[in-house]
Amino acid sequence: MADDRQTDLDARLARACAVEDARTGVAPRAPAKGYAQGSRILAELIGAPTGAALIGWLLDRWLGTAPWLMLGLLVLGFVVAFRNVYRISLERPE
Template sequence: MAENEPWQDPRLPEDARLTSLEKRLKQAQLEDAARSGRNDKASHKGRSQGMRILSDLVGIPFGSALIGWLIDGWLGTRPWVMLALLFLGFGIAVRNVLWIARQRPE
């Protein structure tokens, strides 16, 4: 019978081999992170930049098209102002993405 089965009594002492394995695994992960120069803070900033790029590419054109649609309804010029603001929104989104891409994720 294996010692770490799910139905094992939780009051029994922990297996020394498992504790040793966990310590060695933690040490190996720390050494790997130090060797590769990675840390969790850099990965979080990179993820944050990616989400910002995604939201800019979707939100800015959508918001500008919505504003253009409202202005078109008010002026009665459908769909010209909406199209103009949609393309302006894409241009602004691309400019923001290029600006974000120049920043280092560290």
């Protein structure tokens, strides 16, 4: 019984929002730039160290220097990621 009322309320709210948006001419909202910046930061913090570690691992296997190149490039990947995060944080969200 409670689920039926909740579903009915959700449907009525969705219809009311659609009618109000049509009346005022408001288009569906795009995600804010801050959300996009957060996604870029997450990608940097995951991608740079992962890519650097993978390249280091491959070079270690090829040159037989395990695990030193992987560790060095992993540290370099973190440095690059945090530098890019700092640069992203200087951008002004709109």
